[in-house]
Structure formats: C-alpha cells, structure tokens
Amino acid sequence: MFQRRFDRKKGAAPLNASLNAAGEGGYGSAQIGRLIDIVLSSPTMEKLLRSAPRLGLGDYYIGAGCVAQTVWNRLSGLPPEYGIQDIDLVYFDDADLSEDGERRTALEAERLFAELPIRLDVKNEARVHLWYERRFGYPIEPYGSLEEAIDTWPTTATAIGVRADGQGGWRVYAPYGLDDLLGLIVRPNKVQITRHIYEAKTARWTSRWPGLNVVPWDGE
Template sequence: MEHLAGRPRHPGPHRPAGVLRARPAGGRPAGHRLGDPEARLSDADRFLGLVLGDPTVAAVLERAPALGAGEWWLTAGLLFQTAWNGLTGRPPGTGIRDADLSYWDDDPSWDAEDAVIRRGAELFADLAVPVEIRNQARVHLWYAGRFGAAPPAPFRSCTDAVDVFAAPCCAVAVTVEDGRPRLYAPFGLGDLLGLVVRPNPASPAPREVYEAKAARWRSVWPELTVLPWTPGNPGGRPAPSTYRG
C-alpha cells in the first residue's frame, strides 16, 4: 500500500507535480503538526483502512481502469462519507448518494465524455449507488450554469479539481497504479477524521452551495462540527509543500 502517493510523479498536463500537497485546513494544524510524516502516515493508514474494505469503493477502484479513460480518481462523497460511517458506527452506505469518478481527457467535447459515461453505465450497473463520471477538462464549461458562480480556470488534471472542493474534509481522492492504491489529500486528513466541516477558501463554489452541503451532511452525521462560511476570505490554492513517503 502506498501512503499519500508514496513516490515522486512526473509533472505534466495529466499529473500533479507533487505526490501530496499537505496544508492544514484553514491555515491551522488540523489534528497534527505540519511536517510530521509519522502523523500523516498514521492518518493515511486510518483513512484507507476505513474505506478500502467497503464493497462499493473496492468495486469502483477495481473496475475503473476498464473505462480506458487515462488519469482517473475516485473522489469525494463515497470516500469521506464511508469514512464517516466507520468513525460514527453507522452501517455501510448510510447517507451515500453516489460515487464520483473523475477522469481527465484533453478532448473537452460532450460526445467524448458521453462515450465514457455510457461505458461506465454498463461497467458499474450492479453497484449500490450510481457512479457519476465527469471529465474534469470540461468543468469550466458547465460550472456557471450548475452553481450560479464564476467558473474556475480550466483544470489541467483531476487533482486540480480536488484542490477546490467545497470543504477540506471532502478534498480526497484515491486511484490505483501498479495494483496499489494512491491517495491524494491536499489539505491532509485532519478535518475528515476529526469530523470537521469548514469552507475551502480556494473553492469557487458560492456560500449557498457550501451551506447546503454542510446542512445535508449534518442531518446524516450529527456528530459533525460545521464551521460557518467566512465572508471576505481571499481564497487561494493549497500551498505547494510536498510530502513524499
């Protein structure tokens, strides 16, 4: 098992330059001192232990390469909500609506994405939740219409998209390379494992989106601590510090 993408990866249009960009959520330590590799590895072990045994997670990770979609990552809800269910003693699948499978293809046409979605519909037809497949190279084309906010700059990789998820607790992604799981968590795992929801200042999502998501999550997992939206937050991408195991 590779913790937090345990070996350097070559930068390029499809790959993040670093294996883990670790910054405590909100600019403050989130459970462990920044720069403490043993703490981060412990968080990774704990998180992966919570999610990799889930049958839906396992099925998506096992089958996703068959899409032939190049760079791909399982992201967001199925991962962090599976972890929350484990942490709070709830049955597997509680509160989970779908599985988000991101891929990156430099062809931003709807037809190309639709072909991948159709393959996925057959590949994942028997799973407990629908698998929502999206080409992250197209997000800027539809973002404003869906969220009513200015779109982000075009993403150059799937991990670019993870960096701007609405809250650090949901900014996690897992892929498989050489038969081994690789974890991307640009803000670390302190908020996720600590059941803390806070707004991501890097996210272009409007306040209403964050508050609606947080309210829905709190209704399912009342143990969550939800921090309020902070007006006037200047935003910005996660700091480019890198940890290599």
C-alpha cells in the same frame, strides 16, 4: 471570470502520496493506511477502487463525498453505504472536451459497475468550465489538471481523491490533508464555492451525520 484563491487551512499538511501493496509509504502513510482500510471495508467502494483501472482512464480518481461519507459512516458506527447518494468518478482529458466523449466514458463506467447500488457521477474535469456558469451562476477558469480541480472542491474533508496505483497499492490526493476528514470536521474550502453552496451542503450532511463538527463559513 471567477478568480481562484488557493487558501490552504493553516497547519494543514497536503497529501499527494502512494501506499504500496505492503502498506508502506512516505509522509502521511499512517493516515493513508487508515483511510484505505476504512474505504475498502465498504464492499461498494472496494469494488469501485479495484475495478476502475479496467476503464483505462489513466488520470482519474474516485473521490469527494463517497470517500468522505464512507469514512463518516465508519467513524459514526453506521452502515458503509448509509447516506451516500452518488459516487464521483472524475478524470481529466483535455484532448476531448466534448459532451459526447464524457457521455461515452460514463456509459462505459455504468456498464462496468451496473450491479452497484449507488449511482455513478462521471465527469471530465477538463470541461467543467464549459457548464459551470450555467449551473452555479458564475464562470470559472479551466482547470489545468485533475489535482487542480480537486483543490477547489467545497470542503477540506471532501477535497480528496483515491485510486489504485497499478502496482497493488493506492494513490491518494488530499490537498488539505486528512486531519479534518478523520476528525469528522467539515470546514469550508473557499477557493471557488459560495457561502450558499457550503451552507446547503452542510445542512444536508448534518441531518444524516449529526456527529459532524461543522465550521461556520465565517468561523475562520
């Protein structure tokens, strides 16, 4: 079983915070406000974030590459949807680990967002351990929460989730903070991924966003 090593980047400030409808929040609210402004400037992301509560999932986030790449596009002067291949909508339901349950949720999301131009990738993070070894070649332990799953995502910049908070504001979970994301820095998160996965992802990303500052796998 793969043993996770939660190795937060030195100096990184984790964010698990809300920004209310008036743009007010606690620690990190200025960065969160900037992030939300950027993400909502994308018509696709705005539609997703404002409509996703209609799925009734409760414990969910829109996150990973679609959020990070929307930011990279804005900071690079590119169209908001440039280079984004799919949209990660993740949720956590450990009461239903079935593939059929996950498929039903995915179909509901696809119906709700049928007009969007980017493919949805809907996953129940509570069941990832059931197929991870088959796809990536090594087993992992079950996640205990949606946030624990995000803690393992491949880079500090893409380890991020955003959702509406149900009160007109926004909830952001970024376990490694927002400095790297807003600074166009891609840094490996070695909690779970391998060097091969990281280098394949960064090679693909830099072909589309050459302004990214990629930290080598052995760079820290």
